[in-house]
Amino acid sequence: MIKWGDYGFTVTSPFGSRRDPINGKTAEHTGIDLVKAHKAPIFAFTDGEVVHARMGQSGTGFGNFGNVVAIKDQRGALHCYAHLDSCSVKSGQKVAAGQEVGKQGNTGRTNGNGAANGKGSHLHYEVRTKATPSFGFGSHTDPSAYLSKYLEQGKGTSKMKPTDFIAKIAPAAVEDMKKTAVPASLTIAQAALESGWGGSGLTVKANNLFGIKGSGPAGSVKMPTTEYRPDGTSYQILANFRVYHNWAESIGDHSKLLVNGTTDDPKRYHKVLNADYKTACVEVWKAEYATSPEYPKLLIDLIEQHKLDKYDQMGKVEKATVELNGKKIADGTFLNGLVTVPIRDMAEALGAKLVWDNIKKIATVNGKKIVGVQVVNGRAIAPVREVVEAAGGRVAAWDGLKRAVTIQK
Structure with a gap:
């Protein structure tokens, strides 16, 4: 069975019969409720084609789902990611396992009723064995069982287990810390978060762990990405991302950015250098590496859950x-x-x-x-x-x- 903790989730409501959290009545729960931090990135569990990526409407098969992304896999089954704060993909788009599809939210029918503070924020994830009609409504199956069998047959996510990902990246992060003073725990946590534990399409295709744009040592690759307007609304563009020969090159480039800063501010990230992990996570966010207010907490939670701060001790000079x-x-x-x-x-x-x-x-x-x-x-x-x-x-x-x-x- 799927270990949802490996994906960074806590299960708050399993598939099957349950007491409805809003009206208290016993009813069938057609999916599984998974929780990360509010507005945390949600990554696709399988490859497939996006057939729906917008607010669900009554009568469409997605009533009360709020913002929902539905992806049809290679078998024709539908994977539904519901209550999203925003969608990062568009209908008709091909997505790879591990690619971001949206941000966790509380749109639609949730305990939080759209509360700005993220109350009730969660991912309702369900699998329907049919994609038509009405987006397969009524053909629900246990997501854990389906996904486990899907992965056993060689399909699905290319995401690594956290332990395997950490084992692969930690030596390079530690050696890089010795040279640059960028905390190894920060490097590992950012790489895990930005790449979806090594499963993002960009990481698989380009060894790009951090989503750094431009031309890299092995050239560039054009991929879709989500940008945000000043009012917070999102839109998609095709952008060139750096391609690396290996993960060590990607880590080195990430550290180079934190050490050298940007053209307008060479010292932009200097408060990160030689900092303890909590300070580093906050300071990298303050320096606008990422705009989500949840970013420091996401990183700190990853570091503490997987005890990544021990690698900072190894990297000290x-x-x-x-x-x-x-x-x-x-x-x-x-x-x-x-x-x-x-x-x-x-x-x-x-x-x-x-x-x-x-x-x-x-x-x-x-x-x-x-x-x-x-x-x-x-x-x-x-x-x-x-x-x-x-x-x-x-x-x-x-x-x-x-x-x-x-x-x-």
Whole structure:
């Protein structure tokens, strides 16, 4: 059977006989009620064609459903996503499993009666074995049983299990945190949310975990996306999205955005760097990475549910110092038994001549090429021994308790 928690949902009302939450009478519940945060993205459970994507009207088979998206799968069955706050697809559109179809809401007949604060917000999801007439009304079947059998036969969602997704993405997120100070927990949570646990059409086609637009290392792909007008109404456009060779490239590009910011504000996301996970989730939203007021809570819930903050501990880099004649001359980092330092800071402190080739990313100090150069947050760094010896000095001692390198010149 389907584990709805793997999709980020809590089940509040199963399929079958139940007491109606509004009038208290016993009646058949034709679907299953699933809850995330209000206005959280809802992703398609299967591939298919959209046959309805608007407010349901009485007599159409979708009375009292509010905004509803109905998708016909490869077998001809209909998957109904009801009470949506808004629809992200259009009738006639082909969708892939894991693609966003709308936002969770409380339109139509719900406990909240359309309350602005999201009271009563949930997804009513049902499966009908027929798509016609009246959108298959009356041919309801247990969504959990149907979807389980559908997936067993090799159809349906390409979404990974959260544990598998985390296992795949965490190593790259941790290594990237060591280089950029972007919390690994934030990277994993944003990737899970934006890609639908790796199942979005964009992720499957382009290894694009974060929905970043433009041209990437492997080109671009044109895909439909939902945009919002100033008044909050949505509309669809075709946009070019970056294509990556692998997930690590996508993660690196995401971190590059948070480190370098935007053209109008290079420091836009700097409050995220080295922050604890709660602060990072709030600050990335304040910097307008996403506009939904629920965005920080969605990320924090994911991090806490899957204990993603443990990866922040793995990605932390210890500070180290470099001393000459008892005086600190540079700050560095200690990682995996190696101290690295900003090359320019060390060269200037030792009175050495630095030449930096920004195209080839090659540094020479007093005419000697430095080995092991990396560019981190816009600064060239290298092992301290490499820079000191090129400048004519030597490493004299290492204090492991103080994390301090003593050099002589």
